[in-house]
Amino acid sequence: MIAFVISAALVAAAAPGTGLAPAQKRELAAAIVCPERLPDDQARIRSARSFYELYGRFRPGSHAGERMAYRDTLLHARKCSAQGDALIHTFPES
Numbered sequence: 001m002i003a004f005v006i007s008a009a010l011v012a013a014a015a016p017g018t019g020l021a022p023a024q025k026r027e028l029a030a031a032i033v034c035p036e037r038l039p040d041d042q043a044r045i046r047s048a049r050s051f052y053e054l055y056g057r058f059r060p061g062s063h064a065g066e067r068m069a070y071r072d073t074l075l076h077a078r079k080c081s082a083q084g085d086a087l088i089h090t091f092p093e094s
Helices: 002-014 022-031 041-058 064-077 082-088
Strands: none
Touching (some): 022 041, 022 064
């Protein structure tokens, strides 16, 4: 029983978007633009960077994988073009 509770807590903690307030989720959803609608790679990089930075302000302890997974969830919910899948994970340059 205890192992089940601990494992359920770990799964919940790892789920993208966990710990975000409803208003934060709405703001992140509003910030999403389908990559295929953006004019070029630089615009896609700016859009991704902006999303990751906003997510980071809401959840400072989050890791990159969590931010990317939540962005992915929102892009799929918005029904971005499957052709844009290659554009979904545009990584800002370091």
